[in-house]
Amino acid sequence: MKETSINSKMGSDPRRRLLTTAEAASAAGVSPACIRQWVHRGYLRPVAWYRRSGAHLFREDHVLLAERERYDQKHKKNSSRQTSLVAPDSEKSAHTSSYRVPEPVLRNYAKQACALTKMDPRYGVPALLTLAQRALDSKSAEEMELMDQNHRLAELNMMNVPSGIFHAFHEPGTSSDLGDTVASMCAIINYARYSCEVNMSGSNFANRVAQADPLRSANFPPFPCEDAL
Missing domain, CATH: 1.10.1660.10 (Multidrug-efflux Transporter Regulator; Chain: A; Domain 2)
Structure with missing residues (x-):
């Protein structure tokens, strides 16, 4: 076999x-x-x-x-153990989410998106991981609280792709669900190629899209943004 x-x-x-x-x-x-x-x-x-x-x-x-299930289980155990160690007047922000999608899982999503869109993963994966992290950091306080309550919700449209862009640049063969991370990453790649002249290999992804460059400031509008279409 x-x-x-x-x-x-x-x-x-x-x-x-x-x-x-x-x-x-x-x-x-x-x-x-x-x-x-x-x-x-x-x-x-x-x-x-x-x-x-x-x-x-x-x-x-x-x-x-x-x-993901093992990560969630371990995270819940660690959180319960540390609850008694957190002071009531902790200096930590009340709106800071402790949840992060495991990096290996996120990296695999990015690899799948690159394979489906025929982008070189050497360029596409780092760019998508940077966009994913910045999208997560831009979540509102309400969204972060919801993510802490239910970690599975953290991956629902975690890339912050507007519905119009998702459907306009949807990759054939991928899920039509906006909450599918791989489909969202594919839509981002297709949109970046169309609107930012990112080449097929993605070698200029970080150069053409500032938000995808980890070496540049995150003080840019979200990518992609609502008024892009």
Whole structure:
């Protein structure tokens, strides 16, 4: 059973790609031993396996979902342990969200968007990660409080893509749901190519879009913005 032939049957969506244990570990940012532990505990189930070796194969979206669930569980435990250590008059801002989408998960979303739009991940991934972080930092106090209450909501339109731009620059074959991070990243890439003359490889992404350049100030209007169309 060849991996290439298996993945060819799963369609063009990279989220349905089948991964070996080592590849699943790399995608989730954990060790192969951790993946095997998830399987043993029922957190993750293989969808196929090699006949000769018995090695497991996992769907990539299942791996990323398991990673998010483990992250949420660990975050809740750490938060409950630290509650008694936080003074009532803490100098921390009341509107600062403690939640962050795990970087390996976000990086995989960006890689998928680059694959779907045929952008070089060497340029596209850093630009999209910077845009994602700045979009998260621009969330309102109400949105941050909601994110702290329900971490799953943190990924709903986390890229802050206006509905008009999302639909106008929607990548065929991706989800039509504005809350889908990969589809939103694809729309951002398509919009950047159209409005900012970002080239196909994305080598000038950070140069053409100031908000995507981590070395430049974040004091720019959101990208993309409401009045862009």
